[in-house]
Amino acid sequence: MPRDASSLDKLLENPRLWRGRSPARGSAGLASGLASGYEQLDQHLPGGGWPQYALTEILTEHYGIGELRLLMPALAALSRTDADAGFSEPGWIAWVAPPFQPYPPALQQWGIDLSRMLIVRPKTDKEVLWSAEQALSSGTCAAVLLWPDRLDDQSGRRLQLAAEKGNSWAIAFRPLAARSEPSAAALRIELQAHASGTRLSIIKNRGGQPAVLHDIF
Amino acid sequence: MVQHALAFDTPPAAPRALTALPTAAQRLWFCAYLPNLSLEASGSSKDARVVVEEQRGIHRVLLACPAASHAGIQIGQSAHAALALLPTLRIEERSTLREQQAVERLATWLEQFTSVVCIAGPDLLLLEIAGSLRLYGGLSCLRQQLAAGLRQQGFTAAMAIAPTPLAATWLARAGRRACVREAANIARVLRDLPLSCLDWPVAICDAMRAMGVIRIGDCLRLPREGFARRFGVQRLLELDRALGRLPDPRTSWRAPERFCADYEMTGEQSDREILLAVCHELLLSLERFLLTRQLGTQQLWFSFFHLRAPATQMPLGGAEFERHAEHWSELLRIRFERVLLPEPVIAVRLQAGRSQVLPAVSGRLALQTKPGEPGRRYSMSQLVERLAARMGCQAVQSVATIAEHRPQRAWRLLGLPGNSVVTKLAAIRCQLCRPLWMLPEPTVLSAEHGYPWLQGRLTLLEGPERLETGWWDDDGIARDYYTAVNPQGLRLWVFRNRKHAPAWYLHGFFG
Numbered sequence: 001m002p003r004d005a006s007s008l009d010k011l012l013e014n015p016r017l018w019r020g021r022s023p024a025r026g027s028a029g030l031a032s033g034l035a036s037g038y039e040q041l042d043q044h045l046p047g048g049g050w051p052q053y054a055l056t057e058i059l060t061e062h063y064g065i066g067e068l069r070l071l072m073p074a075l076a077a078l079s080r081t082d083a084d085a086g087f088s089e090p091g092w093i094a095w096v097a098p099p100f101q102p103y104p105p106a107l108q109q110w111g112i113d114l115s116r117m118l119i120v121r122p123k124t125d126k127e128v129l130w131s132a133e134q135a136l137s138s139g140t141c142a143a144v145l146l147w148p149d150r151l152d153d154q155s156g157r158r159l160q161l162a163a164e165k166g167n168s169w170a171i172a173f174r175p176l177a178a179r180s181e182p183s184a185a186a187l188r189i190e191l192q193a194h195a196s197g198t199r200l201s202i203i204k205n206r207g208g209q210p211a212v213l214h215d216i217f
Numbered sequence: 218m219v220q221h222a223l224a225f226d227t228p229p230a231a232p233r234a235l236t237a238l239p240t241a242a243q244r245l246w247f248c249a250y251l252p253n254l255s256l257e258a259s260g261s262s263k264d265a266r267v268v269v270e271e272q273r274g275i276h277r278v279l280l281a282c283p284a285a286s287h288a289g290i291q292i293g294q295s296a297h298a299a300l301a302l303l304p305t306l307r308i309e310e311r312s313t314l315r316e317q318q319a320v321e322r323l324a325t326w327l328e329q330f331t332s333v334v335c336i337a338g339p340d341l342l343l344l345e346i347a348g349s350l351r352l353y354g355g356l357s358c359l360r361q362q363l364a365a366g367l368r369q370q371g372f373t374a375a376m377a378i379a380p381t382p383l384a385a386t387w388l389a390r391a392g393r394r395a396c397v398r399e400a401a402n403i404a405r406v407l408r409d410l411p412l413s414c415l416d417w418p419v420a421i422c423d424a425m426r427a428m429g430v431i432r433i434g435d436c437l438r439l440p441r442e443g444f445a446r447r448f449g450v451q452r453l454l455e456l457d458r459a460l461g462r463l464p465d466p467r468t469s470w471r472a473p474e475r476f477c478a479d480y481e482m483t484g485e486q487s488d489r490e491i492l493l494a495v496c497h498e499l500l501l502s503l504e505r506f507l508l509t510r511q512l513g514t515q516q517l518w519f520s521f522f523h524l525r526a527p528a529t530q531m532p533l534g535g536a537e538f539e540r541h542a543e544h545w546s547e548l549l550r551i552r553f554e555r556v557l558l559p560e561p562v563i564a565v566r567l568q569a570g571r572s573q574v575l576p577a578v579s580g581r582l583a584l585q586t587k588p589g590e591p592g593r594r595y596s597m598s599q600l601v602e603r604l605a606a607r608m609g610c611q612a613v614q615s616v617a618t619i620a621e622h623r624p625q626r627a628w629r630l631l632g633l634p635g636n637s638v639v640t641k642l643a644a645i646r647c648q649l650c651r652p653l654w655m656l657p658e659p660t661v662l663s664a665e666h667g668y669p670w671l672q673g674r675l676t677l678l679e680g681p682e683r684l685e686t687g688w689w690d691d692d693g694i695a696r697d698y699y700t701a702v703n704p705q706g707l708r709l710w711v712f713r714n715r716k717h718a719p720a721w722y723l724h725g726f727f728g
Contacts, residue, residue, distance in 0.1 A: 064707045064726025068653045092597055099654075103725060104616045104628035106651035118597075119614040120604055131604055138600040193706025 034169065037073025038216045041200070045187070046207035050074055054186035054206075055160040055170040059179055063099055065193035066217055067173060070200075071145075076111035078142040078169075091142025094118045094135040097128045099147055125149040129159070136162035136170055143169040157184040179203065245347040245398065247360070248385035249367060249374040251320070251340045255311045256280040257372050258319035266307035269296045279311055313339070323372065325472045330363065333469040335382070338416075341389075343382050343467065356396070379403060382467055383459035387433070390414035400461040407459065408434030415455075421448050476506045476514075476569035485524060485561035489553070492521070492562060496549055499567040500542035507572065513538030516570030517545065523560035531556050534610060536598040538573045544599075548606045555607070622686045623694055624651070624724065649682045649700060652710040652725030659722035662711060669711055669721035673704035677711075685715070700727070 033049025035042060042048050050056060060067050078091045093116055095102055104114055118141070120131045125148055132146040136159060144163075148155075151172055163170040172185070179190060188204040197215040204210070251257070255268045265284035269276040276296040288303040296308055320336055327334045330353070333345035346359060353359035360378070367374045377388035378396040384403050388395045391414035397406050410433045412422050424447070430436055436444070436456065445453045458465040480495050496519060507513060515538050519531040533548055605613050615631045662669040669675045680699030687693035696712040703709065708727035714720055 062705065062707055063654060064652075064709065064728055066708070066727070068728035072653075100726065100728075101655045101657065102616070103624075103651055103653060103655035104618045105624075106653045106655075107616075108618055109651055110653075114616055114618060117615055118601070119616065120608075121612050121614065122608050123612070127608055131608070134603055135600060138597075140597040140600055195702075195704045195706055198706060 034074050040213055040216045044202060044208060044211045051186040052169050053164050053167050055156060055163055055172060055184065057172050057174055057183055057185040057188045059174050059176050059190045061176045065191060066198055067191055069217060071171060072110040075143055079113040079116045092116050092118055092140055094120060094141045094144045096120045096132045096144060096146040097122055129155050133158055133162045136168045137166040139166040141168050143171065145171045147173045153182050153184065160184045243347050244345060244380055245378060246382045246385040247344040247346045247378050248389040249342045249376050250389035251372055251374050253280055253373050254316050254340045256282060258316045259309055264307050265303055265305065266309060267299055268309050268311050270311045324470050328472060335467045336470050337386060341386060381459055381461045382465055383455060387414045387459065403460050474572065476503050478502055479564055479566045481564045482562065485563055487561040493553060495565050497546050499565065500545045503567060503569055504540055504542040507540035511574055512572040513540045513575030514569045514572040518568045520566040521558060521562045522564040524563055526559045529556065529558055534605060536601040538575050540575060548602055551603060551606045622684055649679055649698060653728040654726040656725055659724045662721040662723050664721050671703050675701040675703050677701050
């Protein structure tokens, strides 16, 4: 019997084994999430908020259906929290290859500290991923938003590792077509808008359950 | 010689008062005269070599090294005759540029001893050392250090010390290892010097020799008025300055504030690792240059020279003023990967841009970091530098708001973060929400029955917010802004122009 127990322990030590609802996975620490500012969403996310230090994917067909609004309360909190913490630099928010110009007065209305914004406009898709990885692993950016043309499984994994290494939150915006592709992201959210309202479905939720939410805004 | 009263030996009353000034008495000048500069400027070697200069179409030996002189080569010989005497002789053409560079290098080195270093002539260096005596442990100590340093760098120098710069110069040129500390003794020491050490025009020296004047002492015995009339007031003034009767202000040489250094390869080089090592070497000398001046720089230019192609330029920019070679080396590695060299490199030049005083920053103990804080790989400015090094400065931006009602003017790009001081600009109170995505230019929307249309009829949710401003410049607006939603659920920021082209426009998305 003791022999069986030890082999089970050995099995559980294997990092490739995904342990369902276990919140404490590795050093990345899923224990506490970053409050999203939307109660309905927080309830479905493990740790009660966005998975910090990991990759989140948001799949949308159009821009302008609330994909940024979803993140704004959390980003605003990130850009301001560390300011009082004393020794460390406040968290920066990097925007890598945004499709339009993020409009500063609107960001300010959402409570984002503009002096902590960094907009990077790379020319090629390779540079998008490189800059995002640099920003994530530098340890100075609290969040990195990126709009890659395409993101294969391997690049996604690299981003995930960089986010863990630099204790940063990576958010990749991808088209709906990417839904069927495998992904290393800790959280995948599909956002669809209709005349009646917005439908948010959690496709992949590490440590939680998939869910569908309506009209959270 | 009737006018003895006016001769140099008994100076007039007023100049005597001048020499009595304490400031004049306190000065002490060190002069280093480099007679073999043209030979030594091109480095030292054991081979027999000579420097030649073209004189009336014939290359004649200007200077010969001891080994060459030993073989019988004489100064003034033609280059062919010298080669006939010693076939292994290395012949170099004189280069005044190289000499000047050597003297400037020496002057930079000498700046560690005193703040007043003058390059008085192509082969003359003057140092004011009265203020440095205590620091360097007295005159003899300082003199030994200077002599040893000059010798170590491969220069033969004739040195002299005197209270006036001209006296020191003449003594050094005459090869007297004299050290005069009192102004009163100058005249006595100068008296024995030959006229040749004055460096006066040949015509004047010949005229003097014809008069039987062969030493400076003979000059000093001449009546002042006659001397000035025959040889010019300038010569008289020079003598007065040398004796300390007249002030002789000198402008001290300043090392250039911009760094520029070259590295010449022994042959053509295309190995990137070796080139990187050369660049690192240049960066180290830049660091030394900046460190002694407490400066930092933000911009560097590397130039790689090729034999048969124009030089390849590689600028390197930082987000902050920086001096550490390691820091630049890291950026260089990223940048250098993407540089295409059309040909092997024969020389590398490093030029530094504008520099700025870099205040020292207090270090921080590792104890003070928060326990849960992640190991930070590098700071924000370093991240920005890395991004800009690979993609160019214009690819990295930050933003700010401007107190302005016109939406398209209510913000601006700031360029590199960390480069500029971020000002907290007052935000204008807006009636309606602003969209998170802004279009660069408003686009016209089609309209049906007076309602805007974008993949279906738009429903206006909020508004209007009337903005009518900017009449004072050419960019005035008169618009009613609305928040609208289309059948697909896209939330849009639209406006209706009230003046010139009354139509609907799309200006942003509520992302």
